[in-house]
Structures are given as C-alpha cells and as structure tokens.
Amino acid sequence: MATKWKNKFVIAAWAIMFTFGLSGIVSFVTFGNNYIxxxxxxxxxxxxxxxxxxxxxxxxxxxxxxxxxxxxxxxxxxxxxxxxxxxxxxxxxxxxxxxxxxxxxxxxxxxxxxxxxxxxxxxxxxxxxxxxxxxxxxxxxxxxxxxxxxxxxxxxxxxxxxxxxxxxxxxxxxxxxxxxxxxxxxxxxxxxxxxxxxxxxxxxxxxxxxxxxxxxxxxxxxxxxxxxxxxxxxxxxxxxxxxxxxxxxSSSNWAMIEYERYKQKQIIWWMYSLASIVVLILCFYLLKKAKVILAGIEKWRAYYNKVPLDLRVIFFAIIGFFAAIFLIFINEQIFYDIENPFVYGRDIITCMAVGSVLWFLTLVQGKLLTLEFKDRKNVKKVWEKALFYKTGQSIKLLFNKVKRSLKDAFLNTSTGMQLFIVLATVFGLGFAAIMIIADPFFLLIYILLLAFIGLPIIVVLIKSIGHFNRIVNKTNELAVGNLGEDLPVSGKSVLAMLASNINVLKQGVKTSQNEQAKSERLKTELITNVSHDLRTPLTSIITYTELLKTEGISNEDRLDYLEIIDMKSKRLKLLIDDLFEVSKMASGNMELTLEKVDLVQLLQQSLAEYDDTIQESSLQFRITYTDMPVYALVDGKKLWRVFDNLIGNVLKYSLENSRVYITVRRLDTQVMITFKNVSKYELSENIDELFERFKRGDTSRHTEGSGLGLAIAKSIVDIHEGSLDIKTDGDLFKVSISLKLVV
Known part of the structure; x- marks a missing residue:
C-alpha cells in the first residue's frame, strides 16, 4: 500500500513539475517583449x-x-x-x-x-x-x-x-x-x-x-x-x-509605483523563466529513469484502446487545448498582482493543480496514441472500429441507396427522361447565369434560353407538382377514411394513370365503407337511444311501485302514483310497439290493405284528432288543398299513421307563435303533400340523421316521443312506392310526400 501511494506521489510531483516548466516557457514567450x-x-x-x-x-x-x-x-x-x-x-x-x-x-x-x-x-x-x-x-x-x-x-x-x-x-x-x-x-x-x-x-x-x-x-x-x-x-x-x-x-507617485512594480515583476519573470527551463530539463531526465510513470501508462493502455481511435484523437486534442489554456491562466495569475500573493496564491495553486492533471492526461494519451500508430498492421483493424470509418460506411450505403433510387427512377423510361431533362435544364440555366458574369454578351442568350426552354419547363413542372400534390393529399385523405371527390384525370402521363387507379380503388372502397360506418353508427345510437327511452318510463314505474309499497300513504297519493304508473306503462308500451313496427317494416313483413282513399279527407281526419291540441297551442296552421278529391291506392290506416306522426312532430318541435303550412297539390300523375314549420331546435346539417331510429329534433330527449316517427313514416311511404323527402333551410323544416294518383 505504501509503495502504491509513493508511486502516485511520484506521478503527481512529476506532472506538477512538467506543468511548471511549460508555464515558464510560455511566460518567456508571452511576456518576453515586455520584461526584457x-x-x-x-x-x-x-x-x-x-x-x-x-x-x-x-x-x-x-x-x-x-x-x-x-x-x-x-x-x-x-x-x-x-x-x-x-x-x-x-x-x-x-x-x-x-x-x-x-x-x-x-x-x-x-x-x-x-x-x-x-x-x-x-x-x-x-x-x-x-x-x-x-x-x-x-x-x-x-x-x-x-x-x-x-x-x-x-x-x-x-x-x-x-x-x-x-x-x-x-x-x-x-x-x-x-x-x-x-x-x-x-x-x-x-x-x-x-x-x-x-x-x-x-x-x-x-x-x-x-x-x-x-x-x-x-x-x-x-x-x-x-x-x-x-x-x-x-x-x-x-x-x-x-x-x-x-x-x-516621491515613492507614492504613480510613475514611481509603476516603476518599482515593473522591476519586481521583471525579477520574478527572469527567475520564473530560468527555473522553469531547469525544471523542464529535469522532468525529461526523470521520465527516462522513472519506471513508475511508464508502468502506469502500460496499465491504462488496455482500457484506453477500447475507445474508438477517432474519439481518442479528439479527446487528445480537446484535453491538450484546455491544458494550454490553463498554462495561460497560470501566467496571468502569477503576474496579476505581486502585492497580494496570499490573495491570489490560492488561484495559482488551483490553476497549477488542474493544469498538471490536464497535461499529464495529454502526455499519457500522446504516448498511447504513438504506440498505437507504430503498429501499422493493427491500425487498419482499429480504424475499422472507429466512428468516422463507420460513418463512411453509412455514407457508402447511402450512396448505394441513391444509386438504386436512380435506377428505380428510370423503371419508367418516360418519367426518368423527364427528370433528366428538368435537371439538365436547371443546371444549364445556372451555368448560363454564371457565364453572364464572365461576359455580358451571354445575357441575350440567357434570356432566349429562359423564355423558350426554362419558362415552359417551369410551367410543366409546376403543373406536375400540383397534380402530384393533389394525389398525395387525396391518398392522405383516403388513409384516414375521407374519400371525397375523385381526382381529376387528364392526359396519359404516369401521374394521370396513378390518379385514375386511385379513383378506381376509392370507388371500390366507398360503398362498403359507407355501409359499414352507417351500420356501426346506427347500431351504437340505436342501443344508446333505446336504452335511454326505455329506461326512463321503466324507472318511473319502479320508483312509484316502491312508493305504493310504503305504509301510511294517503289514498290521494296512492291514486296519483297509480295514475303516473299507468301513464308511464302506456308510454313504455308505445315505445315497444313502435320499435316492433319499425323492425317489421325493416324486415319486409308488413302487409298492406290497399284501397282507393281520398287523401284530402284522410288528412282532415288526422288534423281533427289534434284539433284540441292545435287550439291550445300558439301555432297558426295554414292548410291548402284542392276542392276536388285526391285519390290514391293506399292502406288508409298506415297512411293515417304517417300523417299522425308528422302532425305530432309539428306540434312538438315547432317554434312558439310561428305558422305551420300544410298543402296538397296535384302534379300530373303524382300528388304532393307538404308539411312546413319553423323548428325551435337547431337542425342537423345531415338530413339523413332525421330518418334514423330513435333520432329526435330535441337532442336532450326531454320531449315525449319515441324518435321513430319519421323512420316509421318513411318506411310506410316507401312500401307504398312513394317518396318522403326532408329539406331544411336554416330553421325551416319541410317534409314532402309524393304518391301516385289514381282516377
């Protein structure tokens, strides 16, 4: 252990002596012109x-x-x-x-x-x-x-x-x-x-x-x-x-102060420079004799060689640079202020210690790199593991990819030649622009080239890029499921062929995608709406049934509870009946009893059913129809249900104090029955949603109704081979029923 600490002390002392010697040489070169x-x-x-x-x-x-x-x-x-x-x-x-x-x-x-x-x-x-x-x-x-x-x-x-x-x-x-x-x-x-x-x-x-x-x-x-x-x-x-x-x-005069200070610094500089030269010579002598330092270098060599060669060279340069910087710091601190050696002594010692470490590391790396480069056979193997070599290999691979890309560019000869012509034109015009600087005579030639070759190619290129960008945007839209309009197809270029193929693929996907999306949406909304509309009356029935079981309630409260249960039960029955009716219509199992019916009379009967409700409402009904009977071959009960649903919707969803227009008109072989009102709820831009099951104009679902009225009405009219159309203009809601006339 003592020997180990002794070796470390020898290495540290040698590093400090070497740094001191170098700093003196730097001082001699840096301040020599001033202190001589x-x-x-x-x-x-x-x-x-x-x-x-x-x-x-x-x-x-x-x-x-x-x-x-x-x-x-x-x-x-x-x-x-x-x-x-x-x-x-x-x-x-x-x-x-x-x-x-x-x-x-x-x-x-x-x-x-x-x-x-x-x-x-x-x-x-x-x-x-x-x-x-x-x-x-x-x-x-x-x-x-x-x-x-x-x-x-x-x-x-x-x-x-x-x-x-x-x-x-x-x-x-x-x-x-x-x-x-x-x-x-x-x-x-x-x-x-x-x-x-x-x-x-x-x-x-x-x-x-x-x-x-x-x-x-x-x-x-x-x-x-x-x-x-x-x-x-x-x-x-x-x-x-x-x-x-x-x-x-006087000695206190600024000139004499500077004069004496210069003499002191001059003496220090000479002593420092001469001492550093002696110490530096001693360091080189000790380096040849001391086996401790060389043994330490060999010990670190195995670990150091694991680092890539180019990184070792970079580290060597960086540490050497900072070692040189600290030599300058040491010189600046020594000559900074000789009147305060105790104040600045700590900074000098710190710079000397750090500089010694940096110079020792620089010398060790220099020695190890020298040993590495001496073995020329091994250098090649080591270089293959270097980062720069690997980067070069990556660049080579990139070049091969570019080469393959160029080959792919000419798979279609027409496209490849067009690309070649465009690039040749761009570089040619660039060279012509440089020639203008050499001789203004080429300006006229350049203008002619630009007018008859450059500008037409630019126009074609811009047009092609625009077409390509439209194709890219369309494929991006298709990727997210937005089919949109077909791509315009013009000419017989590769881009035109690509646009045409994309249109074909889009049309093949569009039908199945729409059906699937619609099916999923209807399924989700049907479950949600059915669950909500069935749960609401059922919850009331359960709640008031529990209240009836409570002891001590009065007969008056009991009757009120029974009345509410009765009302909610009928509401639940109506919902279930409407749901079964829609399901039956959707499956095609509905049977019609066709008769010759006067549609005007049937409409009047339907309005009469709501006469009290109409009188109590703030709506003003304007009804227009011909004096002559209007006959059609229909199932009277089913068509009455259509009128009943539409009149009910008008009463529930019309804006208060507005007018409702109902008209019956002959149109050649057709009869057109129109219902128009102003909605008090904001209408969806998607008209088809109003035909969906359990859809209501009141999205909060606070009004009475099953949300099946329009769906049932449209199904009944469709079975009669007629048409029921809806149009909206802002808050104006219009339903048009078209049926065949009979004589």
Whole structure:
C-alpha cells in the first residue's frame, strides 16, 4: 500500500513539475517583449501613457484655444454647403417627405377634435417647409445654419474634453515637459525654472530617470477623439521638446509605483523563466529513469484502446487545448498582482493543480496514441472500429441507396427522361447565369434560353407538382377514411394513370365503407337511444311501485302514483310497439290493405284528432288543398299513421307563435303533400340523421316521443312506392310526400 501511494506521489510531483516548466516557457514567450526592457519607462505601456499625455497637453496647454476663438475660426466650404442642401434629397422630395410626416399627425388630431394640436402640427410643418425653401434659395442662409451646427459641436466637444482633465493632471505630476514653437520661439514647461536655458540645463540624464525628445506636429490628433476636434486642427501649430521623469519623484507617485512594480515583476519573470527551463530539463531526465510513470501508462493502455481511435484523437486534442489554456491562466495569475500573493496564491495553486492533471492526461494519451500508430498492421483493424470509418460506411450505403433510387427512377423510361431533362435544364440555366458574369454578351442568350426552354419547363413542372400534390393529399385523405371527390384525370402521363387507379380503388372502397360506418353508427345510437327511452318510463314505474309499497300513504297519493304508473306503462308500451313496427317494416313483413282513399279527407281526419291540441297551442296552421278529391291506392290506416306522426312532430318541435303550412297539390300523375314549420331546435346539417331510429329534433330527449316517427313514416311511404323527402333551410323544416294518383 505504501509503495502504491509513493508511486502516485511520484506521478503527481512529476506532472506538477512538467506543468511548471511549460508555464515558464510560455511566460518567456508571452511576456518576453515586455520584461526584457531596461525599465518601466521603456515599455509599450508607458509609451501609451506618453501618447495620452501629449494629446491632452496639446489640447489643454500648447494649443489651448478658447471656445470663442474656436467658433471664430470655423470655416465653411462650398462642398459643405451643397452637402447640407442636398442631404435629404432635392427640394420637391424634402417638401413631400415633410408633408407625409405631418399628414397622419394632423388627421389624427382632427379626428380627436383637437384643433389646437392640429394647428401646432400645421405650424411646425410650415416652418420646416419654409426652412427647406430658404436652404435652396440662399447660400448665406445655409452658411448660417452650418456655422450654428458646428458651434454646437464645438460646445459639446469642449464640455466633453473636461472629463479627461483629471487624468491629464495626474500624469502632469510625474512628467516634466519642455516644448518650444520653432516659428515663434515661445516655450511651455511645467518646471519652476523661469528661462529656457535653465530648463534645458535641468532636464539632463543626471537629474532624470527617463528623458526623451518628443515632437507634436500641427495635425497631431488626440489620443481620445471627439466630434468637433477636426474643427480645431487647422488652428494648431507644431511643437518640439522633451518629456522626462525626475529622480526626485516621491515613492507614492504613480510613475514611481509603476516603476518599482515593473522591476519586481521583471525579477520574478527572469527567475520564473530560468527555473522553469531547469525544471523542464529535469522532468525529461526523470521520465527516462522513472519506471513508475511508464508502468502506469502500460496499465491504462488496455482500457484506453477500447475507445474508438477517432474519439481518442479528439479527446487528445480537446484535453491538450484546455491544458494550454490553463498554462495561460497560470501566467496571468502569477503576474496579476505581486502585492497580494496570499490573495491570489490560492488561484495559482488551483490553476497549477488542474493544469498538471490536464497535461499529464495529454502526455499519457500522446504516448498511447504513438504506440498505437507504430503498429501499422493493427491500425487498419482499429480504424475499422472507429466512428468516422463507420460513418463512411453509412455514407457508402447511402450512396448505394441513391444509386438504386436512380435506377428505380428510370423503371419508367418516360418519367426518368423527364427528370433528366428538368435537371439538365436547371443546371444549364445556372451555368448560363454564371457565364453572364464572365461576359455580358451571354445575357441575350440567357434570356432566349429562359423564355423558350426554362419558362415552359417551369410551367410543366409546376403543373406536375400540383397534380402530384393533389394525389398525395387525396391518398392522405383516403388513409384516414375521407374519400371525397375523385381526382381529376387528364392526359396519359404516369401521374394521370396513378390518379385514375386511385379513383378506381376509392370507388371500390366507398360503398362498403359507407355501409359499414352507417351500420356501426346506427347500431351504437340505436342501443344508446333505446336504452335511454326505455329506461326512463321503466324507472318511473319502479320508483312509484316502491312508493305504493310504503305504509301510511294517503289514498290521494296512492291514486296519483297509480295514475303516473299507468301513464308511464302506456308510454313504455308505445315505445315497444313502435320499435316492433319499425323492425317489421325493416324486415319486409308488413302487409298492406290497399284501397282507393281520398287523401284530402284522410288528412282532415288526422288534423281533427289534434284539433284540441292545435287550439291550445300558439301555432297558426295554414292548410291548402284542392276542392276536388285526391285519390290514391293506399292502406288508409298506415297512411293515417304517417300523417299522425308528422302532425305530432309539428306540434312538438315547432317554434312558439310561428305558422305551420300544410298543402296538397296535384302534379300530373303524382300528388304532393307538404308539411312546413319553423323548428325551435337547431337542425342537423345531415338530413339523413332525421330518418334514423330513435333520432329526435330535441337532442336532450326531454320531449315525449319515441324518435321513430319519421323512420316509421318513411318506411310506410316507401312500401307504398312513394317518396318522403326532408329539406331544411336554416330553421325551416319541410317534409314532402309524393304518391301516385289514381282516377
């Protein structure tokens, strides 16, 4: 156990040493250009400080122009006048734009009856239009506007530059300067010396840590650029001089702080770089001698080789990348802030530990991959298990599938050739478009090709795609059982043949599907409705029978209960009789006793049965029939049942205070009997549902009735070789009975 922990310690120590050595090399390369300088004042960082300082010095002192002087120096060129004048277009365009901007605002104010706001918008619009007209009328007017704009820019510039005065004053405390204007001989300095000679004698290497000659040309731009600075450049004059850092500066001055900090970092950098080189050499020496590390690599090899080869290479690259990133982190932490080593020491240790792990894993993977690639015979076998190889095989299989698909595309030669022609045309037109770029002469040829070949093919292609999409939509509808209309068939193409075959198949399925669906629906609804309508009176009979068994009920209550039981029993009998009658009609076992019957008289008798009910209702019956008898060969009892059912339905389902129209008309060899009323219930769009058994206009099934009335009526009329039709128009319900007349 001790040996095992000792081996782990050796591996960890070696990994840390190796990471430390690499980080030093990276530090040497990364920061070498900065820390090989003589001191801080020769670094690029300090040169940037000088650039900022001289820019501010030029603006605040050397070429310090007052705001009023800057305004007086404004120059406006003819190009600027024209640019301002045509900035937003020609005169008519600008006036049109202004009118468009205010039109909606004025209209909205007028709609809101806010005349005051409308007047304000009108005034603003007119002022802008007058301003534009004056701009195009007078150069002096434009000149004044441009000068005003530039004055505003200068005011903003002078206000903005004050934000940089604190930084300038900070730099000025450490940087001594002497600048002279070669043309006028005037000099500027921040030294206490009164004459130029004294200043030059003081600014020598004996008194200064750093001294350099510096030139400020007339077009010298600030380190910080502002809008409006270009208005001042023409007024600047060039300066020549020197900038220096005194040896007598206080240790608390920012320049001395940076100077001392640079020296410390420079020492650390040299020590760090040299130490890392020594440690890295030691690591390579130990790697050759230490059997522990090599033994560990061999131990992991069996597990590592189970991973696909391409994934191993990817993992190697990823871990190596992050290992390199952590080297950069280590360098940044070491040189981040040398004044707080305890604060940032934890981060350095963390980065070093993580980086050591990553670099050790990178080296181990590199070694294992090297061993893998040395065995060239085995590489081929390993590669066949790689993901990229398997992906390549999948692509190959895909290519074979595409090849087979192309072969299938030409099973029908006509279709395959059409596809080939379309593709050839598309690629040909694309190539022709590229040729236009090479030589515009081909534009005419391209237009001719597009007009006589491209457009006709596009039309045919769009038409074929439309036909194909209709076929696809139809097959989708057929798949979900929606047969719909037949597909249009035109021409003798493959798509036309396919559409025709689909129509044939659809017609073969349509009849059986409709019958099956109807049978299932009728079966379900019949069971549901029969169960409901039979259960309702039966439940009442059972309930009141139980109440009759109760002791102590009065004779009056007993009679009421018996009356309810009697009523519900008759209701139950009526339902059962109607059900048997419909079943008998459906089976064809009904016998008719045909007689010559006056239909008008039979209708009058049927209405007379409901005379009291009609008088008590709010309905107004309008009955129209001929004065002459209308005879038909019918079974009077059965046809009376038809009229009875229809009149009963009218009384139950008509809207209150509406009219009911009943007419009897001769039509050549037919008699037409019509019942029309306004339904108080919403009618189904599917008229056939009203003929189904136990269907009611009252879907809540709160009205009296069996729901078999129309079904019985239609069955009776059908047996008489007549017809019973229903039509609806909104809530208008119309039943028409047609029977043969006899003389």
């Amino acid at each position: 300088q003589r001191d801080y004042f020769h670094t690029s960082e300090f040169q940037n400080v000088l650039a900022r300082f001289t820019g501010d010095l030029n603006l605040f002192e050397l070429n310090n122009i007052t705001l009023e002087e800057a305004k007086r120096s404004i120059i406006v060129t003819e190009d600027e006048i024209n640019e301002h004048r045509y900035r937003s277009g020609y005169l008519t365009d600008q006036i049109t734009n202004i009118n468009a901007q205010y039109e909606d605002l004025i209209q909205q104010a007028l709609v809101m009856e806010n005349q005051g706001a409308a007047d304000i918008y009108l005034e603003e619009r007119d002022e802008k239009i007058d301003d534009i007209i004056n701009v195009f009328k007078s150069d002096e007017y434009v000149l004044a506007k441009i000068i005003k704009e530039k004055e505003q820019i200068l005011e903003e510039f002078y206000k903005e530059r004050e934000n940089y005065r604190p930084e300038y004053l900070k730099y000025k405390e450490a940087l001594y300067f002497y600048f002279e204007n070669s043309a006028t001989g005037k000099f500027y300095t921040n030294l206490n010396e009164s004459d130029e000679e004294s200043v030059k004698n003081f600014m020598t290497p004996n008194n200064m840590l750093y001294i350099t000659d510096y030139s400020i040309p007339s077009n010298y731009s600030m380190y910080y650029s502002f809008a409006g600075f270009d208005e001042l450049e023409n007024s600047f004059i060039p300066f020549e001089g020197q900038i220096a850092v005194s040896k007598s500066l």
